[in-house]
Amino acid sequence: MVSAVFHSPLDAAPVMPVAAKNVAAARPVAPARQVESEPRPPRDFSALWLRVLPPLLGFALLILIWELVAMKSTTGFPSPLTTWKQALIVFSDPFYSKGPNDQGVGWNVLSSLQRVGLGFGLAAAVGIPAGFAIGRFEFLSRMFNPLISLLRPVSPLAWLPIGLLVFKGANPAAIWTIFICSIWPMIINTAVGVQRVPSDYMNVAKVLNLSEWKIFTKILFPAVLPYMLTGVRLAVGTAWLVIVAAEMLTGGVGIGFWVWDEWNNLNVANIIIAIFVIGIVGLVLEFALIRIATAFTFEEVKS
C-alpha cells in the first residue's frame, strides 16, 4: 500500500526515475554506518564497490561522450574541462547584479524558485481543498472530473498567452503557468487519497457518529496526507520543468531566461552549467519532499 502511494498512476512526470535512484542511493548509507560502529567490522569491499562504482562509471561515460562530441564539433561545443573552468568563474560570484538583464546564477535560480514557490503555493491553497471536496462528495467528483480530464493533458505553456492577456505582465503570467501545471496533480492525488481512505476508518467514524470536522482532522487528513504529499511532489517536479520553458518565453530574471540569454550570447558552456544547476535543484526539491512524505506515512490496516 505504501509503495502504491509513491507510484500512483499519475506518475507520468519524468522526474520519477530520478526519485527512485535517489531512494536507492540514500538508503544503504545508514546501515553502512551502523556496521562501522560495531567492533571489528568485516569490511565488505565488493558491496561497497558495487554501490560506488556504477554511478561513477555512469558519470565517466557521460563525460567521455561529451568530450568526444566536443572534439568532433566544429561549432565550438565546449569540452568538459572548458565548462568546468567556466563553472568556477560563474560560481565564484553567483550573486552579482548588473542591471535586470545581467545577474548572477544565484539570483536567477532564486527568482525561478520564487516563481515556482508562488505559483505552487497558490495551486496548493486551491488544489488541496478542492481535492478533498472532490474526493469526499460524489456529486462534485462527477461535476469536475470531465473538466479535469479535459484540461490536465494541456501543456501548461498553452496557458501562458492567457496569463499574459489577463495579468498583463510577464512575471504573473509565468506564475500563472506554474499554478496551472501544479494544481492538477494536487487535486487528483488528494481526491484519490480521500476515495481510498480504508472503509474501516470510515466505518469507525460512522459507528462513533463523529462530526464532519472530527472526521476531517482525525481520519481524513492523516489518511490522505501521504497521497497529498505525493501530489505535492509531482507538482513541484512538473513546476520545475515548466518554469524553465516559461521563463524562456517571458524573459526577466530566472534560470530559464538565463539559458536563453546565454544562447543569444552563444555562451554554450553557461547553458551546460545551467542544465546541471537545474538538475541539481530539481533533485534537491524532490529529495526533500520524499523525506517529508516518508515521515508522514503510517502503517495501514491490512484488509
Add this chain to the structure above:
Amino acid sequence: MNDDSKYIQIQGVEQRFKTAKGSFLALRDVNLNVAKGEFITLIGHSGCGKSTLLNLVAGLTTPTQGTLLCANREIKGPGPERAVVFQNHSLLPWLTCHENVYLAVERVFASTESKAQLKARTEAALALVGLTAAAQKRPGEISGGMKQRVGIARALSMEPKVLLMDEPFGALDALTRAKLQDELLGIVQKTHSTVVMVTHDVDEAVLLSDRIVMLTNGPAATIGEVLAVDIARPRNRVELAEDPVYVHARKAVIDFLYTRQAHVEKVAA
C-alpha cells in the same frame, strides 16, 4: 412491549446487494430476538451473511425488507450505543492507543463530563483490557492481540447498550485467541453487556454464547437453527472440555455446519 427478552428484534429481514451481475440476495427471512444481557454468536460458513447481519444490527447498512429494532426503536443508522469491534481492529494508525479510545469516549461523554473524567474513562477502558502500559504506543508498535484489545477497549469505553463483534479474534493465533476469549468472558461478566458476535470458530461460539445462531449457506441465507448453551457462568475452558453439555453443544454445531450445510464448496465450485 418493553420486554427485556426482546431487546434487539430482527423481523423478516431481507438483504439484497446490487452487483455487476444483477441483484444478489444475501439474507432472507431472518427473525431473531436478543434478550438484554444475552451473548449471541452468529456462526456459519464464510459467505453466509454473518457479517451482513451484524452490519444491519450496527446500522452500517439498511435492510431491503423487514425491520430491526433496538430497545423498541428502529435502527436507522450506526451509533455509539451499538459499538462495533471490527475484524481487523480498525485503529487509527496515527493516534496512540489512548487517543484511539479517547476519540470514542470524547464523542459519547464530552457533552456531560469534564476532560479529567474523559481521561479517567479512557484509562479505565484500557486497564480493563490490561493495556495501561501500552497507552502511549501507536498501533504499529504493538502486537495483533493488543490491537484487538484496544479495539475492544474503544468499544467498551462508550458504554454501549449492545456490543457487536465481527470475528474479533479471527486474525489471531490460537493461544492469543484463547486468552482474549477468557478476558472477554470476564469483561462481559462485569459489564453485563448484550453481545452479538460473528465467528467461524465452533469452540469460541460454545464457550462464549448463551445462544448460538447458525446460518444456512448463502446465497439467500437464513437462520437454520438456534442452539441454547445452558452452561453456568463463569465458564472455564479447561473444565468445560469434558462437560457433557459442552460436548453435546459442540457436536450439534459441528453437525449443523459439516453435515447439513456441508455442500458449500460444491456450490462455490
